[in-house]
Amino acid sequence: MSGERRDGRIVIVGASLAGLRAAETLREEGFGGTLTLVGDEPRPPYDRPPLSKQVLLGRVRAQDVGLPGRRDVDARWRLGVAAVGLDPIGKQVLLADGERLPFDRLLIATGTRARPWPNPEEAALDGVMTLRTADDAARLAERLDAGPRRVLVIGAGFTGSEIASACRERGFEVTVAERGPSPLVGALGGALGALAATVQRAHGVDLRCGVTVTSLRGRDGRLIGAEFSDGSRIEADIAVVALGAVRNTEWLADAGLAAGPRGVACDAGCRAFNMYGIVTDDVFVAGDVARFPHPLFEYQILALEHWGNAVAQAEVAAHNMVSPGPCRRPHLTVPAFWSSQFGLNIKSVGVPTFSDQVVVAQGSLRERRLVAVYGYRGRVTAAVGVNRAKWLGYYQGLIETAAPFPPRPGAADPPASGVPVPSDVPSPQTLSHGPTVALTGHVPDRRLTLVRHD
Amino acid sequence: MRPDTLFQRITDYANRADPYPLYAELRENGVTRQTDGGYLVGTYQEIAELLHDPRISSDIGNRTDPDEDILRRPDPPAFIGVDDPEHDRLRRITMRPFGPPHSPGRIDALRADITRITDDLIGSFRDKDRIDVVDDFAYPLPVTVICRLLGVPFEDVPLIRAWTNAIIASFDFAPEKDDRDHQERLRAGMEARIAMAEYLGGLADTRRDRPTDDMLSALVNDAGPDGRLTREELKSTATLLLIAGHETTVNLIANGALTLLRLPQALRLLRDRPELMPNAVEELLRYEPPVHMLPQRTPLTDIEVAGVTIPKGARLILMLASGNRDPLRFKDPDHFDPTREDNQHFGFGSGVHNCFGAPLARVEAQIALSALVPHLAGLRPAEDPPPYRRSALLRGPRHLVIERA
Ligand SMILES: Cc1cc2nc3c(=O)[nH]c(=O)nc-3n(C[C@H](O)[C@H](O)[C@H](O)COP(=O)(O)OP(=O)(O)OC[C@H]3O[C@@H](n4cnc5c(N)ncnc54)[C@H](O)[C@@H]3O)c2cc1C
Ligand code: HEM
Numbered sequence: 099m100s101g102e103r104r105d106g107r108i109v110i111v112g113a114s115l116a117g118l119r120a121a122e123t124l125r126e127e128g129f130g131g132t133l134t135l136v137g138d139e140p141r142p143p144y145d146r147p148p149l150s151k152q153v154l155l156g157r158v159r160a161q162d163v164g165l166p167g168r169r170d171v172d173a174r175w176r177l178g179v180a181a182v183g184l185d186p187i188g189k190q191v192l193l194a195d196g197e198r199l200p201f202d203r204l205l206i207a208t209g210t211r212a213r214p215w216p217n218p219e220e221a222a223l224d225g226v227m228t229l230r231t232a233d234d235a236a237r238l239a240e241r242l243d244a245g246p247r248r249v250l251v252i253g254a255g256f257t258g259s260e261i262a263s264a265c266r267e268r269g270f271e272v273t274v275a276e277r278g279p280s281p282l283v284g285a286l287g288g289a290l291g292a293l294a295a296t297v298q299r300a301h302g303v304d305l306r307c308g309v310t311v312t313s314l315r316g317r318d319g320r321l322i323g324a325e326f327s328d329g330s331r332i333e334a335d336i337a338v339v340a341l342g343a344v345r346n347t348e349w350l351a352d353a354g355l356a357a358g359p360r361g362v363a364c365d366a367g368c369r370a371f372n373m374y375g376i377v378t379d380d381v382f383v384a385g386d387v388a389r390f391p392h393p394l395f396e397y398q399i400l401a402l403e404h405w406g407n408a409v410a411q412a413e414v415a416a417h418n419m420v421s422p423g424p425c426r427r428p429h430l431t432v433p434a435f436w437s438s439q440f441g442l443n444i445k446s447v448g449v450p451t452f453s454d455q456v457v458v459a460q461g462s463l464r465e466r467r468l469v470a471v472y473g474y475r476g477r478v479t480a481a482v483g484v485n486r487a488k489w490l491g492y493y494q495g496l497i498e499t500a501a502p503f504p505p506r507p508g509a510a511d512p513p514a515s516g517v518p519v520p521s522d523v524p525s526p527q528t529l530s531h532g533p534t535v536a537l538t539g540h541v542p543d544r545r546l547t548l549v550r551h552d
Numbered sequence: 553m554r555p556d557t558l559f560q561r562i563t564d565y566a567n568r569a570d571p572y573p574l575y576a577e578l579r580e581n582g583v584t585r586q587t588d589g590g591y592l593v594g595t596y597q598e599i600a601e602l603l604h605d606p607r608i609s610s611d612i613g614n615r616t617d618p619d620e621d622i623l624r625r626p627d628p629p630a631f632i633g634v635d636d637p638e639h640d641r642l643r644r645i646t647m648r649p650f651g652p653p654h655s656p657g658r659i660d661a662l663r664a665d666i667t668r669i670t671d672d673l674i675g676s677f678r679d680k681d682r683i684d685v686v687d688d689f690a691y692p693l694p695v696t697v698i699c700r701l702l703g704v705p706f707e708d709v710p711l712i713r714a715w716t717n718a719i720i721a722s723f724d725f726a727p728e729k730d731d732r733d734h735q736e737r738l739r740a741g742m743e744a745r746i747a748m749a750e751y752l753g754g755l756a757d758t759r760r761d762r763p764t765d766d767m768l769s770a771l772v773n774d775a776g777p778d779g780r781l782t783r784e785e786l787k788s789t790a791t792l793l794l795i796a797g798h799e800t801t802v803n804l805i806a807n808g809a810l811t812l813l814r815l816p817q818a819l820r821l822l823r824d825r826p827e828l829m830p831n832a833v834e835e836l837l838r839y840e841p842p843v844h845m846l847p848q849r850t851p852l853t854d855i856e857v858a859g860v861t862i863p864k865g866a867r868l869i870l871m872l873a874s875g876n877r878d879p880l881r882f883k884d885p886d887h888f889d890p891t892r893e894d895n896q897h898f899g900f901g902s903g904v905h906n907c908f909g910a911p912l913a914r915v916e917a918q919i920a921l922s923a924l925v926p927h928l929a930g931l932r933p934a935e936d937p938p939p940y941r942r943s944a945l946l947r948g949p950r951h952l953v954i955e956r957a
Contacts, residue, residue: 495601
């Protein structure tokens with residue numbers, strides 16, 4: 099049994115962070131069969147977090163962010179070609195160039211792409227860009243090197259805010275437009291969102307919250323400015339559309355899986371569900387494209403766009419792909435991510451949006467140095483450190499043990515107040531930026547239609 | 553009087569050569585309250601949790617019953633004895649001229665110096681049949697390196713040595729509070745500390761506006777986003793760096809030499825596979841750590857540890873060397889294995905106060921022991937166990953005389 103699982107054919111679709119780490123883990127765990135990685139980007143796997151940070155600051159070039167390999171994966175790489183379909187009965191992946199890749203086990207790691215500007219004509223204007231890939235970053239960096247007069251960032255989630263930060267650091271005029279009440283509010287709630295707004299403004303960002311961009315104006319095919327829902331206008335030569343991510347699941351439309359706009363649903367062992375909610379045993383999912391139930395968060399189905407989650411989930415998926423039933427592991431890692439912007443080092447553990455209250459447990463908002471702890475129905479569910487990442491290990495322990503909220507006082511650097519307030523996590527519909535953690539609920543994406551394969 | 557509490561037995565000089573059976577007893581007993589009101593913690597998991605717990609203070613001013621410790625406290629205390637947010641600010645300012653992101657090259661730049669000093673020392677005893685690893689090698693190296701890093705002129709090194717000796721000797725636990733010698737050591741330690749701080753303050757003054765390429769110059773002249781240290785802060789910080797920066801490293805090198813002399817197999821392995829040295833140094837930090845305990849912690853509120861409530865203000869002692877040998881955490885903990893992989897030891901502590909100088913200490917120990925290994929074959933300790941230093945906290949041989957077998 100275990101011998102069987104250690105050979106055969108494994109195909110991984112999506113050759114980025116999750117795909118690469120899964121491939122490495124498969125080999126580490128003794129998988130001796132044939133391994134194929136399919137990726138529609140022509141480059142070998144690279145790291146995305148620097149794209150909105152060091153690359154835009156001109157410190158690292160977009161082509162120099164390759165992911166260091168942990169070991170040789172001895173795989174066939176099919177780069178530059180997309181998977182366009184999955185035949186679950188014949189167990190084959192169909193590629194855009196017509197090749198059919200048979201598999202015994204499949205890992206879906208197709209991640210997400212940037213949500214495009216909804217108006218295609220405006221989106222096509224020279225100067226309107228998104229930021230997800232290394233090519234995107236290279237283009238944006240080049241534009242910044244040319245010295246834009248004003249950059250418009252549409253959407254103030256993590257990516258949008260980091261872009262604005264890099265632009266300000268380089269001395270460019272920046273306007274940020276956000277439909278929600280403040281930047282980062284979708285991921286961190288009201289209190290830290292307000293802090294982010296203060297900090298952005300203190301750094302000279304022209305921050306406009308509660309407005310939407312109603313049109314991008316062009317002349318001779320080039321972007322020249324934008325209009326807002328409050329009737330105001332600006333001139334801008336670059337607009338970066340940072341409206342969140344779209345999951346790359348279209349290629350699975352006919353695969354019979356529980357796959358849709360919110361991702362591919364899987365169990366705690368990373369096995370994909372089919373559209374009836376029955377778990378498959380040969381199709382696994384990992385990374386940004388996955389959504390999975392998490393016991394620490396009442397088995398809510400989570401979709402995370404976090405680097406650390408992609409790595410951890412890929413490792414669990416790979417382990418389970420080559421391990422017999424009783425040796426399989428659940429993916430229980432506490433979600434964590436970081437961001438650096440406007441001199442703030444933000445690190446989060448747990449799921450801040452899974453909360454009803456928040457309290458400053460250490461430090462102070464005014465000093466921009468604090469740990470905020472989030473609670474849901476009297477239990478600790480998340481903590482966010484602002485220039486205070488070092489204590490988060492302790493709070494992670496509180497999350498893992500579902501410790502009572504609010505945490506008892508007594509920590510060093512005590513806050514002035516220490517009284518919990520509502521966490522004010524808005525519904526995603528009211529934001530420009532998608533949240534990087536989505537609670538996608540228990541319900542399937544689509545109404546069921548019975549399909550018979552016979 | 554026969555020492556009776558576990559802590560008294562641990563600090564009893566008679567047990568310095570081999571405190572490990574006492575640590576096993578400590579782990580067996582769980583969190584134990586000593587008759588003097590202190591609490592000892594010796595299990596890995598609990599130590600790890602406490603080191604990351606923001607409710608645990610490093611500032612002994614928070615003790616309900618600040619005993620004579622408080623007398624040793626310099627004013628203002630250096631950041632090893634300060635809590636957030638001050639700790640964070642002071643440590644950040646001090647890190648600026650020492651490590652990444654602002655000074656990523658500082659330690660690498662010292663590599664050549666460390667290698668040269670090491671080679672000189674080895675050259676001076678190569679042909680001798682009898683050497684003292686401590687006096688002839690382990691001691692001179694770190695003190696020279698830390699003086700160079702800070703910018704202390706070479707001719708003042710003996711001065712620094714004398715002060716450091718007095719200060720370290722005062723880091724001790726008196727079997728009885730009215731022990732005369734102990735009081736005397738405390739007084740001498742305090743005086744040495746004041747003298748050293750004055751000296752360093754004066755040295756820094758000479759660098760103001762006339763910077764040389766060292767840390768003191770950078771600390772007085774460069775200001776980052778957090779500003780600069782005040783003169784008083786600079787004095788206690790520089791004193792901390794000088795003390796923390798060398799006595800520990802001496803012990804690591806000496807403990808390393810002793811361990812390799814005792815375990816010919818490990819010595820042979822490192823001779824054949826020198827690339828294992830970085831890993832072996834980590835194992836040494838686990839197996840024979842220079843810092844055996846952290847005696848300065850105090851809970852800011854009542855906390856529960858492994859079912860025991862430790863009251864606010866109590867004296868909390870974390871036995872790092874015991875956690876390093878916890879069989880619940882480390883496989884075969886009493887075995888020295890230079891190839892050990894899963895090795896998150898407490899040699900440098902953990903949490904916000906984790907060792908500031910760890911990258912430097914690692915480089916020094918790796919270079920020093922790599923240079924020593926080829927010369928150890930065929931030698932043996934003249935005495936085993938060798939005579940130890942007094943301190944139960946910073947534990948290492950006072951002398952380690954080795955000779956041809
Ligand atoms: C600018 C930016 C900054 C970020 N910063 C941070 C940060 O600071 N901290 C943090 O925690 N996270 C950050 N992230 C998120 C992090 O990068 C992602 O969580 C991570 O990349 C997810 O990895 P993945 O492999 O699951 O998905 P992806 O990296 O999205 O990779 C999926 C791959 O699959 C390919 N693919 C898609 N469809 C197909 C198909 N049909 N056929 C073949 N290939 C296909 C895609 O082109 C892509 O190469 C950032 C992301 C971006 C874009
Ligand atoms: C092998 C050598 C060394 C060992 C074993 C060692 C061990 C330790 C340990 C265990 C701590 C934690 C103290 C605590 O938590 O209270 C510590 C802190 C510290 N060490 Fe080291 N150390 C070594 C070398 C150095 C060097 C070379 C330097 C200086 C360049 C240094 C500077 C410091 C400082 C400044 C602190 C206080 C950090 C803080 O409070 O934030 N150490 N060290």
